[in-house]
Amino acid sequence: MSKTRNGPPLEASVRGTAGDRRQFLKASLGAVAASLLPMSCSRLALPRRNSLPNPFVLDGKPLLVVVIGDDPATMIEAGLEALGGMRKLASRGKEALLKPNYVVGRPYPITTALDFTSSLVGYLKKVGLLKIGIYESPGSRLFTPMRPETNMEILGVIAEARKLGVEIVAGDLFARDEFCLVYDPSWSMKTPVGVHKRLIHAGLVINIPVLKRHSAAGMTCALKNHFGSVMMADRLVAHKQEGKGFDRRLVEFADAVRPELTLVDARSILARSGPENGDVVSGVRRMILSGDMVAVDAYCANLLAEHDATFSPEMISEQLRHAQSLGLGQPDLSQVQIVEVTT
Amino acid sequence: MTRRAQSTGALLLGLFCIWGCSKAPAFLPRKDEIQNLKPSGSLKCYRGQTLYVYINGGADLFHEYGFQRLWVQTYKNSDREIVLEAYEMTDGPGAAGIYSHMRRPGSEQALTTGLASVTETQVLATRDRFTLVVRAGDMLPGIEGDLKGLCDQVCSKLPEGSAGPSFLGNSLPWEGRIPGTEVLIRGPLGLRIRPWAAQIHAEGFREGWLASCQSAEGDAEVLWTKFASQEQASKSFASWTSQSHPDVASALKEDILVFAQGKELPASFLETLCQRILEQGVRTP
Numbered sequence: 350m351s352k353t354r355n356g357p358p359l360e361a362s363v364r365g366t367a368g369d370r371r372q373f374l375k376a377s378l379g380a381v382a383a384s385l386l387p388m389s390c391s392r393l394a395l396p397r398r399n400s401l402p403n404p405f406v407l408d409g410k411p412l413l414v415v416v417i418g419d420d421p422a423t424m425i426e427a428g429l430e431a432l433g434g435m436r437k438l439a440s441r442g443k444e445a446l447l448k449p450n451y452v453v454g455r456p457y458p459i460t461t462a463l464d465f466t467s468s469l470v471g472y473l474k475k476v477g478l479l480k481i482g483i484y485e486s487p488g489s490r491l492f493t494p495m496r497p498e499t500n501m502e503i504l505g506v507i508a509e510a511r512k513l514g515v516e517i518v519a520g521d522l523f524a525r526d527e528f529c530l531v532y533d534p535s536w537s538m539k540t541p542v543g544v545h546k547r548l549i550h551a552g553l554v555i556n557i558p559v560l561k562r563h564s565a566a567g568m569t570c571a572l573k574n575h576f577g578s579v580m581m582a583d584r585l586v587a588h589k590q591e592g593k594g595f596d597r598r599l600v601e602f603a604d605a606v607r608p609e610l611t612l613v614d615a616r617s618i619l620a621r622s623g624p625e626n627g628d629v630v631s632g633v634r635r636m637i638l639s640g641d642m643v644a645v646d647a648y649c650a651n652l653l654a655e656h657d658a659t660f661s662p663e664m665i666s667e668q669l670r671h672a673q674s675l676g677l678g679q680p681d682l683s684q685v686q687i688v689e690v691t692t
Numbered sequence: 693m694t695r696r697a698q699s700t701g702a703l704l705l706g707l708f709c710i711w712g713c714s715k716a717p718a719f720l721p722r723k724d725e726i727q728n729l730k731p732s733g734s735l736k737c738y739r740g741q742t743l744y745v746y747i748n749g750g751a752d753l754f755h756e757y758g759f760q761r762l763w764v765q766t767y768k769n770s771d772r773e774i775v776l777e778a779y780e781m782t783d784g785p786g787a788a789g790i791y792s793h794m795r796r797p798g799s800e801q802a803l804t805t806g807l808a809s810v811t812e813t814q815v816l817a818t819r820d821r822f823t824l825v826v827r828a829g830d831m832l833p834g835i836e837g838d839l840k841g842l843c844d845q846v847c848s849k850l851p852e853g854s855a856g857p858s859f860l861g862n863s864l865p866w867e868g869r870i871p872g873t874e875v876l877i878r879g880p881l882g883l884r885i886r887p888w889a890a891q892i893h894a895e896g897f898r899e900g901w902l903a904s905c906q907s908a909e910g911d912a913e914v915l916w917t918k919f920a921s922q923e924q925a926s927k928s929f930a931s932w933t934s935q936s937h938p939d940v941a942s943a944l945k946e947d948i949l950v951f952a953q954g955k956e957l958p959a960s961f962l963e964t965l966c967q968r969i970l971e972q973g974v975r976t977p
Contacts, residue, residue, distance in 0.1 A: 452747070452748045452749070453746070453747060453748070455829075455831065456830060456831050459831075487745075487748065488745055489745065494734070494736040495742075495745045495746075522745075563749055563750075564749065564750060564752060564753040564881055564884065565749050565752040565753070565881055565884075566749065567884055567890070569749065573749075576748065576749065577748075581744070581745075584744065584748070585741065585744065588744070588749075588751075588752055591880070592880070592894070592895075621796070622793070622794060623750070624747070624748065624749050624750050625747050625750045626750075626794050626814070626816075626825065628796065629831065659885060659886055659887070660887060661887030661888075661890075663887060663890070663891070664884060664887055664890050
């Protein structure tokens, strides 16, 4: 059993093969090393973020928790406890960076709900995390109307963060020096992706997307949420890809970041059309939690289809197939341990 | 990228954003023309690719319909905020097309200045080369009157143009067509409007029309598509027919491919419907 600089002993309960364990140790040590480095990037492309292999597994299968309820604080606590608790991520240190969806200045479920984010911050502090940041990059400081802080101001996130003592990391999507180039040879596009430095160097990244329709991607949830993690040039190049190229590239953005944990607040969802103008479906009363982004998207695609006759999970099949081929997770829900919790 | 290249890029982007955006458009109501509402904050304008900064992934669909410029102005009544978005497209059909894609079926009603798609929190309209979205900033109901009033005020200053909502119905001479269900599709992304249509091989796809049709057998959805060439239409048809698509029939004639979809409807009925739509075609303006 190893000890890390910041946390308690590594979880002995992490299951898997010897190879998995080696990968796990390598990733944990990598995270510690990354935390000691200054926030810089080399001019050469880095490998994808040194994340922790999914520690939330049961009987060799990724665990996915579905919480039914209304109160976000209760749902988050019940969900994370059912998942095994934040102690499974203790090796990543005492700092976390949240990646919400603040693509526009319009309220939930178009963007991540403020009460959800506040409740999550409250829980993370309660279980001992010392420093929490919220990262999003929806604009640029080149021009005042496009400032990256604007959406977060409109949504009340900045004021709330000040109250909670949370750092706001508003990335400038045009500022090349805020991003590190990341590349993996298994990607379909043989060019690197600019990923925001703060995400690359974060010990723990928690993905907090919403569930909604998307005109280009079919659906936006765990994987697609990482469009906001990369610089504008890469987003535009992805949008110019025809056919399945767009689906594959968005998966590669998520692969570059590989968050340790995803929580989807699906108390309400956006159906029929999106990512901005659609039909808000309230009363869905679900929160989905997992360390496996692919399982999350597979589950959420079924959930969306239940509430949106114009959507079918088949519409994101290429995303799930490509994500699985990159080793991002499990799209076959029969191979996922699904635990339902009612609050 | 060097500092100099970054600065040049920023300057070019700045010029690109400002060009054509420096003057407020005449259709925006003056302060004295709107009751209860006051402009709040500055007028924002997005041109071309800068739309991605405003709506990110949503921009793709607008570009398929020929997006040119977007004007955004926020208004306030006593305690609520209303956002006006005026999307300017290359032509009237493009504006009507994106309107048809965004409207909720069955939501259209006549305002003082013409038809609009109205929900509790949003009014959507199209006039000339413009598509207007007037929405409650907080997405909460209760200000429908103000939303409609502002939409009417802007529409009254725009020319009718050759398109508008009537263009959609007038373009489809299909027997049994249900008014208000027509959708003009201008690119492959638009085909994602239905799960079954998303499976169409879209290489060479140019334009499509989707609408619901009523008959004694039941309601069916029909999709008329035009390809860049007969060869590409044939390729798409071959790709489609090589797989099983329950509830969908298809028919090909030169560069036109027609699909009819209906759950639990007889295949023979759907095939006949396809042939009928192939004969009736689309009225191009």
